[in-house]
Amino acid sequence: MDGLKAAVVLFIACLLQLSVLTEYHPFRTASIVLVALLSIALLRGSLFGAVAGFAVGLMLDTGTLGTLGVTSLLLTIAGFWIGRYGETTARDRFHAPFLSVAVVTMLYVFGQLTLEFVLGEAAPAGAAVRGVPGALLLNLLLTLPVYALARRLFPPQELGDRVREVRLLG
């Protein structure tokens, strides 16, 4: 059920990204897909995040007729890493989604730039760096509503290793 919900949420985020956000130049640096993916990964863990990242990356690459696999690779790693952070240190911390989005937004931009450079495509570092503050600000602004929605759709699960019995010695 979680998989279906995640698929619907990420598909809508993908459409919003492709058809609505890119219409307005100031909002082009924002990535609602990245924010939605990280929110879901934080709430559902690394494996879920990695698979969701791969699928949504593939959809973005298909929609833009870009090089298949580039966005998938970046979003798979981002989903896995933030999912792992959610599984370990980020439990119930208010700042976790904001910190995750801020760090991954920056790493995503530089990761994309590096991949484009490695593939021999145009990689204008100046334009990418200039876009980072705007991307950070807009993604952080998007985090609050998107994470709230994700938390409602994917309520935090109890920990699997929670103690259900105690052993008394003595």
Added chain:
Amino acid sequence: MPRNRTVRFAVLGSSVQRAAPYGFPSSRSSAIRRRIVVGLLVLLSLVLITLSFRSSALDGIQGDGATALRPFETAANRVARPFRDTIGWFHGLVNARSENKKLRVQIAGLQQELIQDEGAVQQNAQLTQELNYQAPPSVRAYGQVRAEVLANPLSSTEDSITISAGSVNGLQTGDVVVEPTGNPDGTGALIGTVDRVTSHVSRVMLLTDDDSAVTATDLTDSNVIGSVRPGGSSLILDRVPKEPNVRRGDTIITAGSLGDGPLKSRYPRGIPIGTVTSVTNSDADLFQNIQLQSLVDLSSIRSVIVLTPPSNR
């Protein structure tokens, strides 16, 4: 005191059975499974990059995927249109007074120019006929395919858009893309060229892409021949010698070329590209340093016209 090793259980729930773990798995087997899955996904991504970059084996699948996504993107565009129009309406309202004043001045100037140009057009037609002059193909010789923009560039480093027309509409790689206007022939300024074609969706490389280069000339002086290329946040007209002079405010158009050989220009002559914003000369440079402002806002395009050469049809 002897240590009592007897073990007693105190049950906190109704059952002493430990429930199957759910939520975030933390066991060793889960960690291994997690790593295997992520490793496979990363490997699959790398395989996709290699296949997509080195061959066209995945083009068909990607084209079908893009075609499947097209109705959803179009629907999202339609849903967002009222909001977009509202924003545009308010934006227009703010600038209306100053724009009105500017346009009135512009109209007065253009009316004067139109009278002069009409005489020149008649003279040109007469001389062309008398001299049997073979001019480069004009826009009118090309077919027109109108298409909606499905996706603008996703980031500030990308310079391509996706449009809702493909090979079934007669598009081919290299076709010229212009903006639609209210001109008699319907075509406006240059946007770019078709870069990748699938059955129903195509990708357009914008003028600002690093791989883009267009042979261009000055509308007022056909001796000026150069190449329009991206230059930072604007365009530059490169390879123009220091004579003849290009002036600020001049309109730069596509040069086109004659001939049927492999080096024939893909661009018809006379498509406006941009206006000259600055011209600088330095003793160290062989060429003038000319900066242009595109006549189209390349960051936000909603629809396009693709010019299909007569041979495509």
